[in-house]
Amino acid sequence: MAKEEPGAATGPDTTLAGSPGTGSDAGPGQGLGAGPGTGPDLGPDAALGAEQAGRPRRGRPRDATIDTRVIAAAVDELAEHGVGGFSVNRVALRAGVAKRGIYARWPDRDDLVLTALGTLAAGLVPPRTGGLRSDLLHLAPFVDAVFLEPRMSVLARCMAELRRFPTLYAAFRRESVDRCAAAIEDAFHDAVLRGEARADLDTDLASSAFLGALMARHAFGARAPSDNRAYHLRLVDFCLAAVRPAPGPAADPPAPVHSL
Structure with missing residues (x-):
């Protein structure tokens, strides 16, 4: 997997205030409050403060639009640069969010790539309307959407590139290509069970043709x-x-009835 551009940060800042060895909560024997008898008795106010610290803190609610914006930006990034040139830095700029916010949701670059690839076949599930005609008419617009921009560019780039990234390619096949084909094949298979399609139908070939x-x-x-x-x-x-x-x-015609 290609790395981020030279000089760009490739992950979140993992140095937190109060982490071991860096501040007053450094750990036993390393800072204030290191253990019983080693610091001043702060009294009941300290206990109250500790109790309050354990309660959920009130702050700004999580922005529910960030996920949508980041995924859309990641799809555009894949369409323009493919998997090999995929940059979280550019995704952050496209989405208008901090990289730290992206890494809080997708700890690894590949996680974000897979999420973006998973949108290619979004909505493609067997509709099971009760009839083959209505099933296929329901699926057709979702299949169309896979081949519209920017998804078409993502599909073309990924089919050419992903074999260099076996793990990502396997997930891409499973979540996009196979899911799309399976939803259509299931519609034909259900039709066979209902008697709408002939019993010897090659459902894989039928779904590939559609x-x-x-x-x-x-x-x-x-x-x-x-x-x-x-x-x-x-x-x-x-x-x-x-x-x-x-x-x-054709059924045999009924035998003539002869009157006596």
Whole structure:
């Protein structure tokens, strides 16, 4: 994994006031209050102060928007610089937050990279609406979103780069690529169980065909977004026709009834 730029801080300032050996709370034998009998009796006020110190301190509430801003900035950073050039310094500048705030949430740079990569397939879960047509129509816009900017640039860069980072690549496959494919495959599998699709359907191939048709539309020049719904309807109807069970043999006509 590439390191931060030369001269940039790569982690939070871990030197805290009162840490061992640096101040009045340095530890037994190293500062004031080192042990029984070694310092002045501060009286009941000290005990009261200690009790109050253990209570939660009131202060500014945690800014709930920081996570959203940092993740969005991390996605933009991946789109522009990829994994190898990913910089927490630039993410902090993009998000308008202190690096310390980022490291408080993501202690390691790879943690933040993985969180950003995990947004690529956000929302892609089996909808289980009860019908294959409605399942696929529900999934199609979420798949489309994977191939829109900046996610498309992130996807392209990561597919080229991540093999140099085996741990990140495995997580990327699991959280983005496999999750996307699995949600679609589950929709076809459920259709088989309901009898909507033929029993011998290759659900992996069916999901790849559906996913590939949407990806190709964006990779090779998508039409206007207003055309997406019409395209989704055509694609879903095509898939339904391809996977539906073959009609059974025609029933024999009833035997004629002869009157006596």
